Amino acid sequence: MKNSVRAAILGMGMSVPEKVLTNFDLEKMVETSDKWITERTGIKERRILRDGENITEHAIKAAKEALEKANISPEELNLIICATVTPEYIIPSMAVLVQDGLGAKNAGAFDLSATCSGFIYGLSTAKSFVESNPESKVLVIGAEALSRKTNWQDRTICVLLGDGAGAAVVGKSPDPETSRIIDFTIGADGAYWQLLTLKGGGTCYPPFDERLPKEEYYIKMKGREVFKVATRMMEKIAFELLERNGFTTEDVDLLVPHQANLRIIEYLRERLKLPKEKVYVNIQKYGNTSAASIPLALYEAEKEGRLKRGDLVLLVAFGGGFTFGGMLLRW
Numbered sequence: 001m002k003n004s005v006r007a008a009i010l011g012m013g014m015s016v017p018e019k020v021l022t023n024f025d026l027e028k029m030v031e032t033s034d035k036w037i038t039e040r041t042g043i044k045e046r047r048i049l050r051d052g053e054n055i056t057e058h059a060i061k062a063a064k065e066a067l068e069k070a071n072i073s074p075e076e077l078n079l080i081i082c083a084t085v086t087p088e089y090i091i092p093s094m095a096v097l098v099q100d101g102l103g104a105k106n107a108g109a110f111d112l113s114a115t116c117s118g119f120i121y122g123l124s125t126a127k128s129f130v131e132s133n134p135e136s137k138v139l140v141i142g143a144e145a146l147s148r149k150t151n152w153q154d155r156t157i158c159v160l161l162g163d164g165a166g167a168a169v170v171g172k173s174p175d176p177e178t179s180r181i182i183d184f185t186i187g188a189d190g191a192y193w194q195l196l197t198l199k200g201g202g203t204c205y206p207p208f209d210e211r212l213p214k215e216e217y218y219i220k221m222k223g224r225e226v227f228k229v230a231t232r233m234m235e236k237i238a239f240e241l242l243e244r245n246g247f248t249t250e251d252v253d254l255l256v257p258h259q260a261n262l263r264i265i266e267y268l269r270e271r272l273k274l275p276k277e278k279v280y281v282n283i284q285k286y287g288n289t290s291a292a293s294i295p296l297a298l299y300e301a302e303k304e305g306r307l308k309r310g311d312l313v314l315l316v317a318f319g320g321g322f323t324f325g326g327m328l329l330r331w
Ligand SMILES: CC(C)(COP(=O)(O)OP(=O)(O)OC[C@H]1O[C@@H](n2cnc3c(N)ncnc32)[C@H](O)[C@@H]1OP(=O)(O)O)[C@@H](O)C(=O)NCCC(=O)NCCS
Pocket: 031, 032, 033, 036, 037, 040, 041, 116, 155, 156, 157, 159, 221, 222, 223, 224, 225, 226, 227, 230, 260, 261, 264, 288, 318, 319, 320
């Protein structure tokens, strides 16, 4: 262990839009209530981009903070991965806009589309990259502008989503005994693809294709069905990852799950038999921000003093596709 190169998160950053949309605001837009949203999802408010504001600005701001915390200059970056399903453009990628915004002139850059599991997919790629290129530094961003793909007349989805960006710099751990990415698992099950879709605007149904109903140009979800598979898969990933690394749930210091629904998080907490203080939740403030959800939660957990050096941290995510991912870290 001592001589081998192990990757670790060296610094994190986050940035969310200033504009807050509360459940009470939504009551004026669709037939819903603060009570329904709170009881069914745990969400109280979410952040929404204003007109003219773009999510890449937040991705860059989060990245600058992560670089500063890691004490790394943009020129030292070798790779930038942006996990997102809501980039500003199809071409160019969000990652190259971030590369330009940071002046990271030595970095390759690409976007990664894995819905809500995107940040774990990105961290997994970064770990593998760093451990095979020991001096390399990788910037992983999860950034979403879901409000731009939300049907604000569809109460089954518009109450759930929010915008935001989080970033992590991954590099060689200065002390692998206490701080490293231990292991990860990523997976997918495309058989479920019809349960969560955004069909319009791709190459099957290009923009303004009249064959497709207008609502298909926004995110659509069969929530109840997604709920069932999400709970099952998140539990499976968590147990598999712990067992194959010789841990039990009692060893976990903090579970940081994808923030899609407080009831899903509570289900997972109960199955893992974790006390409330060992599960991080900030869904009440941001809703489901897809690929940004895990980095926003990790960032705030650290800021609030819920994470300390050497803690065993378990990340678990699940998203449309379906995709799923889990990661074990020593913080
Ligand atoms: C979407 C979700 C919150 C809905 O909660 P639910 O308890 O499953 O609710 P249902 O879909 O069964 O709907 C129950 C009722 O509430 C109604 N309803 C749906 N959205 C509503 C809203 N925003 N306000 C008020 N009522 C609403 C439904 O129409 C339904 O009414 P009915 O019983 O008269 O038919 C929940 O299914 C969920 O979180 N699913 C997983 C989402 C997820 O994880 N997605 C992302 C993957 S990363």
